[in-house]
Amino acid sequence: MTGPGRARAVVEALRDVVGRAAAHVASADRDQAVAYDVASMSAAVAAAGELLDLGAGCGADPDGGHGADLALLYAADVAADLAGRLTGREALWGVDGTALDGVAAHVAAGRDPAFLERVAERVLATREAGPRHLSAELQLVRAAFREFAADRVAPVADRIHRDDEDIPADIIDGLAGMGCFGLSIPAEYGGAAEGDELAAMVVVTEELSRASLGAAGSLITRPEIIATAIARGGTEEQKRRWLPMIASGERLCAVAVTEPDFGSDVARITTSATRDGDEWVLNGVKTWCTFAGRAHYLLVLARTDPAGHRGLSLFVVDKPSFTGHEWRLTQEGGGSVEGRAIRTLGYRGMHSFEVRFDGWRVPAADLIGGDGGLGRGFYLQMQAFANARLQTAARAVGVMQSALELAVDYARQRSVFGRPLADYQLTRAKIARMAALIAACRASTFAAARAVTAGDGQLEAAQVKQLACRAAEWVTREAQQLHGGYGYAEEYGISRLFVDARVLSIFEGADEVLALRVIARRLMKP
Numbered sequence: 001m002t003g004p005g006r007a008r009a010v011v012e013a014l015r016d017v018v019g020r021a022a023a024h025v026a027s028a029d030r031d032q033a034v035a036y037d038v039a040s041m042s043a044a045v046a047a048a049g050e051l052l053d054l055g056a057g058c059g060a061d062p063d064g065g066h067g068a069d070l071a072l073l074y075a076a077d078v079a080a081d082l083a084g085r086l087t088g089r090e091a092l093w094g095v096d097g098t099a100l101d102g103v104a105a106h107v108a109a110g111r112d113p114a115f116l117e118r119v120a121e122r123v124l125a126t127r128e129a130g131p132r133h134l135s136a137e138l139q140l141v142r143a144a145f146r147e148f149a150a151d152r153v154a155p156v157a158d159r160i161h162r163d164d165e166d167i168p169a170d171i172i173d174g175l176a177g178m179g180c181f182g183l184s185i186p187a188e189y190g191g192a193a194e195g196d197e198l199a200a201m202v203v204v205t206e207e208l209s210r211a212s213l214g215a216a217g218s219l220i221t222r223p224e225i226i227a228t229a230i231a232r233g234g235t236e237e238q239k240r241r242w243l244p245m246i247a248s249g250e251r252l253c254a255v256a257v258t259e260p261d262f263g264s265d266v267a268r269i270t271t272s273a274t275r276d277g278d279e280w281v282l283n284g285v286k287t288w289c290t291f292a293g294r295a296h297y298l299l300v301l302a303r304t305d306p307a308g309h310r311g312l313s314l315f316v317v318d319k320p321s322f323t324g325h326e327w328r329l330t331q332e333g334g335g336s337v338e339g340r341a342i343r344t345l346g347y348r349g350m351h352s353f354e355v356r357f358d359g360w361r362v363p364a365a366d367l368i369g370g371d372g373g374l375g376r377g378f379y380l381q382m383q384a385f386a387n388a389r390l391q392t393a394a395r396a397v398g399v400m401q402s403a404l405e406l407a408v409d410y411a412r413q414r415s416v417f418g419r420p421l422a423d424y425q426l427t428r429a430k431i432a433r434m435a436a437l438i439a440a441c442r443a444s445t446f447a448a449a450r451a452v453t454a455g456d457g458q459l460e461a462a463q464v465k466q467l468a469c470r471a472a473e474w475v476t477r478e479a480q481q482l483h484g485g486y487g488y489a490e491e492y493g494i495s496r497l498f499v500d501a502r503v504l505s506i507f508e509g510a511d512e513v514l515a516l517r518v519i520a521r522r523l524m525k526p
Contacts (some may be wrong), residue, residue, distance in 0.1 A: 003068040006106040007052050010075040013103045014045045017095050018523075024094025028520035034092045036512065038517035041519045042076070043463035047444035049076045051436075055134055055441045065441075066122045070130045075117055076110025078121055079103065084455070100235035112187055113425055119429035119435065120217040124412065127405045142203050147209035148174060157212035160349045161496045166294070166323045167349045168217050175216070176249025177184050180204060181223045183232065184387065190244035196455060198387070198449035202394040206442075213500040214349035217395045221254040221388055221508075226299040228384040232370045233376055242297070242316060244514060252321060254295035256286035257381060265299070266379060267309035268278040268442075271357065278420055280304075280315065281335070282357040288507065293338050300357075301377050303439070304392040312377035314368040316362070335359040340438035346499030385508065386458050388467035392508045393445045396468035400438045400475040405496045406478040407431065407479035410486075410494075425519025427482065434475050441468040447465035462518040466511055 013155050021038045028035040028092045051074055053066035079100055090097045100107070109115060123129065134142060152171050158163065175181065183201045185191025192427040201224070209217025217381055223246050230242050246250040262268045292298060296319040305311030317337075320327060326340035337360045339353040367373050369379065408431065413420040421427050444464040451457035452507025480487035509518070 003065065003072045004052070004055065006109055007048075007068065007072040007075045010072070010079055010103045010106050010110070011045065011048050011052055013100055014041075014048065014075070014078060014475045016085070016174075017082060017093075017099050018042050018045050020095050021093040022520075022523040025092075025520075025524060028516050028524060031092070032237070034089060035520040036523075037089075038093070039080050039084065039515035039523065040466065042519060042523055043444075043467040044078045044440075044476075046460070047339065047440040047467055048342060050079050050443040051075075051440040052449040055131075059435075066119070067120050067131050069115070070436045070439045071433060072110040073116065074440045076107045077433060079107045079438065080111065087295050113429060116118050116429045116432040119432040120210065121270060123404070123431050123435040124408055124422055126426070127408045129404060129435040129442065132442075138199060138203050141200055141466065142207055142418075144178065145204050145207040145238060146210075147335065148178065149207050149216060153211035153216040154207065156520045157215050157289040158490070158493055158496060160212070160215045160348065160499075161226070162490055164325075164343075164348045164351075167219070171216060172219065172249065172252070172294075177220060181249045182227075182247025184224055185227050185243050185247045188425075189231075189239055191227075191248075192248040195335060196429060198390065198453050201391060202449050203389075203443050205394035206398040206401065209395040211401055212403045212496075213395055214347045217398055218290065218347075218350055221391050222255055222295070222299075223394075224391060225384040225388050225417045226253045226297060226316070228387050229299060229368060229380045230316070232383055233314070233373055233380040235370050235372075238316075238368065239363075239372075244299070250298040253297045253299065254289050254292040254353075256289045256292065256298050256317075258286060258288045258302045259286050260285055260354075260466065265328075266381065267312070269301060269312065271300070271302045273304050273313060273315065273362070273367075275304075275364070276361075280364060280367060282317070282337075282360045282362060284357055285351075286355045286357075288342070289339070289353045289355045290507075291350045291353050293327055293351055294343065295319070296321050298355070301381055304374055304377075307375070309378040310375050312381075313374050314370065314377040315362050316366050316381055317362055318366070331359075333359075333361070335361050342430055345502065346496065354463050382458075386452055386461045388458075388462040388508045389514075390445065390448050390452055390457075391459075392504060393441065393448065393464040393468040396465075396504050397445060398440050399436060399472050399497055399501050399504070400434070400441070400468075402491050403472075403479035404434050404438060404464045405475045406492075406497070407434065408493050410511070412482050414484075419483065430478050430482065434478060435473050441471055444468070459519065460520045462509065462514045465497060465509060466505075466514045466519065469501075470511060472501040472504050517523055 052071040182191030273280045300315045304313040328335045329339035339355045341351040414421040448460035448464045451460040
């Protein structure tokens with residue numbers, strides 16, 4: 001049987017196991033350990049299918065079968081992972097322990113060290129995870145933003161990280177000039193959305209994150225979230241007032257949702273908004289508000305009614321832009337809002353703030369949707385998060401691609417015990433597995449973009465976010481390990497990638513929350 005045939009047989013067997021398990025597990029809340037594993041494996045299996053279908057849908061493989069090899073390698077690794085999670089828990093999964101026996105030979109072929117060495121040969125020669133299969137238009141987008149990232153972002157990325165500096169204005173201004181902040185905003189409101197904007201967003205985000213997650217890769221996430229909320233829930237006047245300013249980059253954005261006592265449990269937040277004539281008065285504390293200093297617009301989720309998630313509404317708070325790690329504003333009558341940056345291991349440059357509102361007055365016209373937007377904040381926020389999760393997956397892919405390139409370069413240059421590091425079988429096995437994982441996450445990210453564009457896409461966005469962010473931790477860790485002691489030195493960029501990758505599984509929906517409260521619940525619906 002050929003490589004694609006082997007891969008397809010493995011993927012079909014994996015889909016069958018995950019499908020049966022999803023139907024068997026009764027409750028994602030009660031059976032959390034098993035539900036987490038089933039949800040996580042569903043994301044990996046979905047990615048294996050997308051990687052396989054990507055090659056099959058593009059006719060002859062221009063890379064001489066490399067794409068098919070990556071599909072088999074990744075499917076085999078997923079099978080090995082699933083087998084490990086299943087062992088000893090067969091009854092809890094509702095799956096027989098022999099479920100994968102029929103594809104054992106195919107899994108063995110995909111995990112054969114000699115096969116991995118062959119895959120690695122191509123990766124070592126190209127520094128690429130596999131064929132991209134981009135349209136001509138997206139290739140141009142990729143080239144433009146890769147050049148920008150190389151010229152403007154990469155030279156300052158390590159300095160920004162080491163010294164926890166602000167992002168230079170020329171990076172922000174340059175991206176604004178390229179239309180980066182209006183990718184998903186309709187043209188009638190000053191943006192560049194033309195129907196395939198999410199695919200372009202994925203390409204742009206990956207290329208910027210490849211240069212630096214903290215200094216560039218996350219810059220368009222906040223505008224994406226706030227613009228989506230306004231476009232879906234705002235009045236026509238609000239769309240015309242806010243969206244053109246966001247699209248042009250004239251107004252920068254941040255999001256204030258998370259609170260010190262309520263992270264992913266958004267429905268229980270306590271920051272309040274109380275009506276007082278033609279104004280709303282905000283009181284409460286938000287945390288992990290990335291870019292809240294530089295931002296002109298804060299998207300604030302606040303409680304306008306005690307009725308759980310139905311009592312939440314979204315406001316756009318207008319403020320001046322501040323550099324640095326602290327800022328404070330006051331109003332006549334005593335209202336104030338202040339921000340303090342939280343020191344973090346990585347993801348530096350944008351700065352994540354704790355923001356405190358004390359009697360801060362907001363015009364009633366700045367409630368998204370006006371009076372009709374009361375109680376719709378939770379739903380608008382969750383819809384906007386689908387795009388943000390998709391974008392976070394693209395960020396993870398960009399970080400992984402950068403780590404792969406650094407690992408390949410170092411392995412080719414470094415000699416150990418009289419031989420190039422790249423000549424060792426274990427090195428090649430690591431490189432091959434990195435490439436397969438990146439290729440699968442990239443394919444799944446584009447598939448999720450299509451699903452979000454077509455309609456809902458909440459499940460697909462959550463799956464690829466969970467998968468790619470966990471993958472980024474492993475890929476950057478292995479790339480750092482290949483660097484040996486130098487990988488622990490700040491002067492080597494791989495150390496920055498390693499600490500940056502760690503945040504990806506935490507924000508825009510923590511790994512466990514996505515698995516149990518989004519993915520598992522949707523999989524287990526009758």
